[in-house]
Amino acid sequence: MHKHTLIILGVLFFACSCQDSKRPEEESAELKTKQALQGEWALVTSNETEFDDFLFYPTGFAIQKDSFELFEGYYSDVYDTIKLQELYKFWGTITSYRIRQDSIFIQSLVDDQWEFRWKINDIDADTLVFEEENASESKYYRLKYKLDSLVDFDQIVYSSSGCYGNCQILDVSVDKAGNIIFQGEGYVEPLGFYQGKLSTQETKYIFDKFEKANIVALNNDYSASHTDDQSITTSFIKDGKIVKTIHDYGMTAPKELLWAYVPISNIHHLHQLDTISTEEPYYPKLHYFTFRKEGLILPLEKSESFYLWTELRKSAFTQTTFKPKYKLTFSGNYTYWGPDPNENYKPKGKIKSIQSDGRFYKIEYVKGKTIIYDLGYNFVERNLKPERFRKAEEWER
Template identity: 60%
Template structure:
């Protein structure tokens, strides 16, 4: 069975390196709609939306089909430092079915070949700029859920997927019992000055609380925004044992 054809969405993220590797996020749906963030060393910087043609979309999905995504490993790594991390997340029916972390493009050749068209796809369509803080998304950082003394640290592509879901959610005015704090983990595979220093947040973030479905953003000017996903992001995509004790460098 050609399971890759069932994928509804692929999220590709690259985290930079010691140098000028592109730092970007690209979420592509089966209908060709995409969301893109150029974070550093890309031709376009900022947040954008666009749409690929059916031929362009099918070409990208077929490239990943040839990599046999569901039957390969989740982690690949080269033996040297200072290289780029690439993560790809695959979604079926609104659920993450797999995320692959590839440090230094050590994965199978078919997987590495699939990176090329998706990482350049934002140049194949007209880009429509979208607000940078709707919802708020940190520069050079990933989302991490905290529950008591445990953490659930998302990969870069998983963080951007959560952002795309928040982007498509409903803003509500409701109260809820918070179960998690949502914080930020810095992109430790990138060193150097901020490659997108002109991007400025309109509001400074104070904290984020969530029960997995409702996400309440607190800002330093006392403004708050609550987003309703309509489902529990953690319960749908992760297991209880995905939470772990943080490592020393994560404290």
């Protein structure tokens, strides 16, 4: 028995020694795989520039050291039992990952559990082939950017209009200093006006996302062929001037722009925001500012309208008299057809008229109160091309 025991122990020792000797090799192989995975990757699709589908969202990810970034982000459903609305909780885009032999595991941001993501079938310098959980294959290609050659904006204003459904209605302004101005209008918590502050790293993350989309090279308009979807408008400001505004109906813009929407549109989920106590200057809920002159109109995009409001917030009050050139009215949000999510919102005053010469804005309230804002510059001349003025349609008069 003693002899047999020694033999068994010897075999076990040999087996354990073999396993121990393999561990460095396995670790070395996993390290090489991690190094090969470093960078940003996008799913190869039949159409890489437009996604004209309600349910399709471009898939991409980045791996940096031990972090895994899913460009689409992580979400969970939430039902508001008071307002009887289906909402969602955004958990972020960046989590941890592990490689075990030939498989990638991701740590869920929702419950911290480790989940199988892919089996690696093939990998080279610019191509990845994964096997999904259902045994189907997916192919990814490496993304490459030259950020130092792109325009560096000072401020980004993002707005979403809502849709025939529960798409969120909101406005977000973020500048290079990390200052946030937020308005929740519908299907989002919180409702109302808020402000906050991002860290330097968080600010850089948002701006880098948009820079990778090469904004200046993009079209001004993108549109899906289906109906009842939301419009997303984004304005980019450099040196106090709107350099470009992109109108994206149905999220059909290139994938990099769609990925850039994710962190800025969900900024209220991850950051503490403080209530803006004053409602002035007046902001038209579910409406946008429209400049009118001599029978012509220039309706602002939602993001441009919110940008004008943020600029008026910084303006000084004045008693200066000026010769009005424009009348400001409000155009309706015609992509949202649901009930008014702000039905309980009661503005402090009702607007009688707004007049402006581009620099000064005289807001007259029904009950006689009048406020004049001095913007310090001509908003129309600086930001809006003259050819954008057009004849009003019958329903716009």
